[in-house]
Amino acid sequence: MPAITATAPGKVILFGEHAVVYGRPAIAAPVQQVQARAVIAAAPLRPAGEVLIDAPDIGLHSLLSELANIHPLAIAMRGVMDELGLERLPACDVRITSTIPLAAGLGSGAAISVALIRALAQFLGHPLPDERVSALAFEVEKLYHGTPSGIDNTVVTYNCPVYFVKDQVLETIQPLAPFDLAIGDTGVKSPTALTVGDLRRLWQVDKRTYEAIFDEVAEITQLARQAIESGHPEHLGTLMDANQACLERMGVSSPDLERLIAAARLAGAAGAKLSGGGRGGNMIALVGATSAQVVAKALVENGAQRVILTTVRKSF
Ligand code: MEV
Secondary structure (H helix, E strand, O other): OOOEEEEEEEEEEEEOOOHHHHOOOEEEEEEEEEEEEEEEEEOOOOOOOOEEEEEHHHOEEEEHHHOOOOOHHHHHHHHHHHHOOOOOOOOEEEEEEEOOOOOOOOOHHHHHHHHHHHHHHHHOOOOOOHHHHHHHHHHHHHHHHOOOOOHHHHHHHHOOOEEEOOOOOOEEOOOOOOEEEEEEEOOOOOOHHHHHHHHHHHHHHOHHHHHHHHHHHHHHHHHHHHHHHOOOHHHHHHHHHHHHHHHHHHOOOOHHHHHHHHHHHHOOOOEEEEEOOOOOOEEEEEEOOOHHHHHHHHHHHOOOOEEEEEEEOOOO
16 A cells, blocks of 8 residues: 655744634735645554654654653544544554744644644545544644634645634635745744733733734734735735734734844835744745845845745635
């Protein structure tokens, strides 16, 4: 039996991170330049149930039976087994690799879960529909984020730009005109669970202030959706700057992010903001055909560990 491979892309949040946890809309898009990959091969000479997992990027080489029950990879695999009513897996080798930086706001956790869930279901002869893949990956996200909105597993599963509101039917977005982003990595690891948790504590003591900021973000996100769908991505720069100002007031920005954001603006980006959980990880800048390379260079000169140039476009 040939090995089964499944992949899932990284993602950026274009507008609305954090506010989306509190029921406001957010817009996210996949980033194809970075990918998570799961490869599963049968190991018929080993005893049934012996599943060997090799995930070199996180230094893991272990039997599934030896992983803690709350390990994200164990939750993802047991989720598929429960879904299919299986008590035991056939002996197999599972290899998980990813080029998506960890804890950097690019959806690495969600992408690894989605690739693994898809590969395992297919290996077992029961490929799952996107809706179930996303739902199972969401169970893993709850472990990573505490109170996730579900946007990461959704955009990574459906692999197209999305307008996302928690607990509502998913809406995909079709940009009428493509637009380009420079994604700059501060290199600072910042687990989303921490920023989401810190913001929740602030919100609990002063709901009025934070709800008002979330409302502002919601308005910005609506305007961004209109700009994207009506073919006016040039309006997105100002909206990104406004969203960044709100994120700073939420306390999820950082000097490293703000240095890269300022550098991108100075180098000709139409606007820039952090993307994802914040306090580290990645920022995004709206660039044009002529400014892309200049902005990328400025980001590196100002300490970006890596820059990805990507285009947000219609999915087919
Ligand atoms: C993380 O990519 C986006 C956050 O809004 C968290 C979430 O929506 O679960 C920070």
